Amino acid sequence: MTLSPAAELHVHIEGTLEPELIYELAERNGIDLPYADLDDLRARYEFDDLQSFLDLYYANMQVLVTAQDFTDLALAYLHRAAQANVVRAELFFDPQAHLVRGVELSTVMEGLGAAIKRSPSETGVEAALIACFLRDRPPAEAVEVLSELIAMGAPIIGIGLDSAERDYPPRLFKEVFDLAAEHGLHRVAHAGEEGPADYIREALDVLGVERVDHGVRCLEDPDLVERLVRDQVPLTVCPLSNVRLKGVARMEEHPLKRMLELGLNVSIHSDDPAYFGGYLDDNVTAVRDALGLTPEDLETLAANSLASAFR
Ligand code: HPA
Ligand code: ZN
Numbered sequence: 001m002t003l004s005p006a007a008e009l010h011v012h013i014e015g016t017l018e019p020e021l022i023y024e025l026a027e028r029n030g031i032d033l034p035y036a037d038l039d040d041l042r043a044r045y046e047f048d049d050l051q052s053f054l055d056l057y058y059a060n061m062q063v064l065v066t067a068q069d070f071t072d073l074a075l076a077y078l079h080r081a082a083q084a085n086v087v088r089a090e091l092f093f094d095p096q097a098h099l100v101r102g103v104e105l106s107t108v109m110e111g112l113g114a115a116i117k118r119s120p121s122e123t124g125v126e127a128a129l130i131a132c133f134l135r136d137r138p139p140a141e142a143v144e145v146l147s148e149l150i151a152m153g154a155p156i157i158g159i160g161l162d163s164a165e166r167d168y169p170p171r172l173f174k175e176v177f178d179l180a181a182e183h184g185l186h187r188v189a190h191a192g193e194e195g196p197a198d199y200i201r202e203a204l205d206v207l208g209v210e211r212v213d214h215g216v217r218c219l220e221d222p223d224l225v226e227r228l229v230r231d232q233v234p235l236t237v238c239p240l241s242n243v244r245l246k247g248v249a250r251m252e253e254h255p256l257k258r259m260l261e262l263g264l265n266v267s268i269h270s271d272d273p274a275y276f277g278g279y280l281d282d283n284v285t286a287v288r289d290a291l292g293l294t295p296e297d298l299e300t301l302a303a304n305s306l307a308s309a310f311r
Contacts, residue, residue, distance in 0.1 A: 015272025
């Protein structure tokens, strides 16, 4: 099936780290992996919730050391995205997850910056970077890191908020989002993935976000749904992620079709494709088959993604 051209607006570049590349980079950097072999690593891609995934996601990042590693990671993803007819990709990355391991910001930015520069000619995908802050790290650290990114002229178009959601309400991060706004950066945040619908409202009202990542739990709050429909706030939904992290029991129960019918501005994305069983095309075919989406539904979803992109 040829998919309509689409924008990938919710993908964590570190979540595109495939087991094979983990082994390749470990070898290149002389790192001993705590797994018996590739199959042992693959067998660990079973999750109970967001935190059980995050534990493996952060552990595997240790193989990313040099600027070249980050470039290779991002270009491998962008080549794969091109096969799914992605024409624009706004890549999340987690600067703090690298800083805490002793990898300099300049290394991360040099590596990812080179990839987005080379992408149009090498993969055909236009790419941009969004720095995400970890809600389970101190809010003051986020402000410090964003200040450094701004000072170094890092090639980012915006900021986001990710990692463990429960008990870390968006309002804790008002200062870093205000700083981003002052510098003309776009603002997005994960909200309503595992956290309550109220976090979506807070992300809009306190952080001033232009898109909500996930947002599926908005359905628990009819007044919020009405507002999201009225304002056509983009919700970047990641179906395979929701099932693999057990926010949704089976794909047949995914609320995406209901969200479309309600008139919400939803689009389909892949989140952490190496961990959740597939890229954008895999997500599209999985929901299409499970929910019986029509060609018109798929066209709407792809069009929503392009309209919600920051370009
Ligand atoms: N949710 C929250 N934080 C994340 C995710 C996710 O799916 N992937 C990487 N960081
Ligand atoms: Zn995400």
